[in-house]
Amino acid sequence: MTTEQTATIDLHVHSSFSDGAFTPSHLVELAATAGLRAIAIADHDTVAGVAEGIAAGAKRGIEVIPAIELSVQFKAYKDVHLLGYGIDWGDQGLLDQLHRLREQREHRSHDILAAVNERLAGEGRAAIGFEEVGRHARDAIGRPHIARAMIGRGYVDSVEEAFRRYLVPCNVPKRYWPMDDAIATIRRLGGVAVLAHPTSVSTLRPELRTIIAELAGLGLDGVEVFNNLALAEEMAVLQRIAGDLGLVVTGGSDFHGIEEGLEMGRGRGGIRFDGALLAPLKTLIGQRKRGRS
Structure with missing residues (x-):
């Protein structure tokens, strides 16, 4: 991680097409103001904001990675969040499934x-x-x-x-994608499947290692090590787990524009998400794209 103003990214932001406060174009402007070189618009269960984000990014010199955040279930763990990076967001099968969702x-x-x-x-x-x-x-x-x-x-x-x-008192349970199907769908679309903010699944370290290892067996590609739900020592543990399992490491703020004190491109304690995280992710996306052609 770095505290410098250059070569920083944010691989987890939300737009007004899901539960964010700002349009994709506005997110790009915020990214430019913050000195970010790249962002990933990862809206919940929709890719409707991707086209606008990519177009705005091209005008401002900000790379916008097409992404999505799916709500999935793995065994007894509900509302596990799975990020899909570099997916073919125009795929009709995906659009039909998202429409049903x-x-x-x-x-x-x-x-x-x-x-x-x-x-x-x-x-x-x-x-x-x-x-x-x-x-x-x-x-x-x-x-x-x-x-x-x-x-x-x-x-x-x-x-x-x-x-x-x-x-919360008036909540109605969600329906979730099964984890194996969600990972397979992301990979079928040429994307990279990454477990978002893993400590939201479990804060018990042996349990978390077991979960991530089992997900890797299903085809999980990476772990969002650097995130705003994890403490510094938890991020260190996640980084070790990812290294041991050969998974890519990502980082993102989970920015919605409604959280008090949370800024795009910044994590806990003001740390920034290092642009060096982007290259391994893009390399894997490129491999998936070539595998589909």
Whole structure:
């Protein structure tokens, strides 16, 4: 890692096409201002913002890596996040699958909003309409968009408060991709499959090593070692695990634009994500692309 202002990257940012606050074009502008050379727009279960991001990046001299973040299940571990880098984001099979996921997600959002409105009614507050929530989204509607609608109404002061008081108590379980299928899909699309913020799966180090080793057996390519959910000593452990298993190492802020004190391109303690992480990832992407041709 480095604290210099040059040759830095961020391989995990979200746009308004999922649950981020900013458009892909705005993310590119923020990246340019921060002195980043490359970013990966990795929206949740959608690639709808990739084209805009790549076009904006070409104009500003910022490399934009096409990516996606899938919510998957591995054994009893639910809502494990899997990043797919360098995927063929125009693949029709992928787009059809994501469309089905979006429909499922919107049904879930309707159910969550109904539960939130029931709680609001008990407090003597007016209900929030789904169209009102939709104004805060560019693509699939999720819980952060309900949170922003609640802020707009003055019902809460922050996204964090909305989740704590309403969205967590009113949650409806997600449907997840099976891990083996998600990894296989990313690789079929010429992409590289990377486990996002691994300590969100487990903070128990022997367990985490076992999980990552099993995922490597399924075709996992890399680990997001440098991330904002891991402490310095945890990142060191993750780096050792990745090295032992021959996995690529990535780093990203998981920037949404709504987290207090979190900046694009920066990790815990102000560290920056070294641009040297990009070359091994791009090498593997190139190998996958040649394997598909």
